[in-house]
Amino acid sequence: MRNQRRNTKLTAIAAATAALALGLTACGTASDPGAKAVSGDKAAAAGEPLVVAASPTPHADILEFVKKNLADKAGLKLEVKEFTDYVLPNTATQQGQVDANFFQHKPYLDDFNQKNKTTIVPVVNVHLEPLGLYSKTVKSLKDIKAGQTIAVPNDTTNEGRALQLLAENGLITLKDGVGTSAKLSDITDKKGLEFKELEAATVPRALNDVDAAVINGNYAIEADLEPAKDSLALEKAEGNPYANFLAVKKGNENDPRVKTLAKLLNSPEVKKYIEDTYTGSVVPAFGAPAK
Template sequence: MRNNIKLTAVAAVTTALALGVTACGSSSDPASAKKADGSVDTSAPLVVAASPTPHADILKFVKDNLAEKAGLKLDVKEFTDYVLPNKATEDGQVGANFFQHKPYLDDFNAKNGTHIVPVVNVHLEPLGLYSKKAKALADIKAGQTVAVPNDNTNEGRALQLLAENNLITLKQGVGSTAKLSDITDAKGLKFKELEAATLPRALGEVDAAVINGNYAIEADLKPKEQALALEKAEGNPYANFLAVKKGNENDPRVVKLAELLNSPEVKKFIEDKYAGSVITAFGKPQS
């Protein structure tokens, strides 16, 4: 997912939802999926809210190459923030979304009283440590400044990556909730907290930066080749998944889309298109 969490006021959410959605594909009204008795019309297109890269790209591949044969009508709508897709899914304005990972969703549901649940894992956008000055991890030394995302879930994730690569030491057991105050040994490093989306642009102003996979891709960075350290997919809680409002998991359209998103064709598409910048992470989401 685009992992920076940028919460906005409810009024702004409403305005942005009305004005800031870009449709990709048919312009079906999500409300048209409801029958007169309130039940879901499974013959209507499944409208899915998605971040542009790589989520909407993956969905467009499914729509153009797999959906018709599977009997699925798919409508992809792009969102450029991380509040609106869950709000729209909760309100029934879209039938599903594809942009987030479990730590973000858990935090969002808790703070907003929403009831969004994961359906199936699809991919991981590995978080990486990048530098325009250092050529290897050994070049990151005391006195240098490392920029990290400033939101709750991604800062913890970034600090875990640094700790796993022996650049810092964290308090035992802090996990993905780690904060700068949980660093027990900074090994002389200094830290700069920035909004995740701005980190690629700030890369030349610091000695190194931990950047989310999707932002790295958009900045023409090549995680597999250029990252000094990179997350692994196995057992990673940050896999991005298809999600729906609780109770809609068995909608036949959702079931079909989940199957297609975990298909060999999608695996090949991800491997060919992203060359390691996006990694498949198929299967059941972590509980």
């Protein structure tokens, strides 16, 4: 599917990224310096395409489905730009190099805005990618023993989420009340396990070097893993706060193009596409984002 994309690949703007990241890790690509910047404070000219930054899978795939099957009929010109990290989509949106992004959940965005003084806001929920525990050598949870190493994402929200998954499955014990903000220092009983903190995008590549790894759903799919089938443990969808959403710079929520895309992303056609394509590895989670 990815070979059919006509997305614009993005080149690095290292200095701008370093200034805005403020401790958040990044890799991969940045926005095209030759691309026309879109003002975050002015209404877009009629007929201009809506440019959306997205992670390759499943975000860009879902947007490409909308572009090819729904956008023309709705009068929307849609352009998808792929990013392979969790920092640059927000910085490009804040700077007006893209109009919107689709790659993140609310806990991550809240943490990002606070650390980077950005003003990105969610528009509409689209789907959930359950976080999972994977291994190339271990066949079940009961086979994970003291002395083994588990890789976890190192960004604030996803590490806490990963540790909660491990705690819920009896692999570690956490301090009471730490919730999804848990850190390695909040583990009260490691049960002899060791942990390796890595940028979320690189965790799948570490599977051969560790005994198990907690991997974000989109990166698992890109690594040819099937979360619903290959994981040793998987997050539950019900009541999960980590729905991924369409987001824009504050003030652009009422852009007619954004409203049109939000409606299309919550359409019955997209629901069927997600269910048919990802068979439980990605699940629809439509509606208004959490406050």
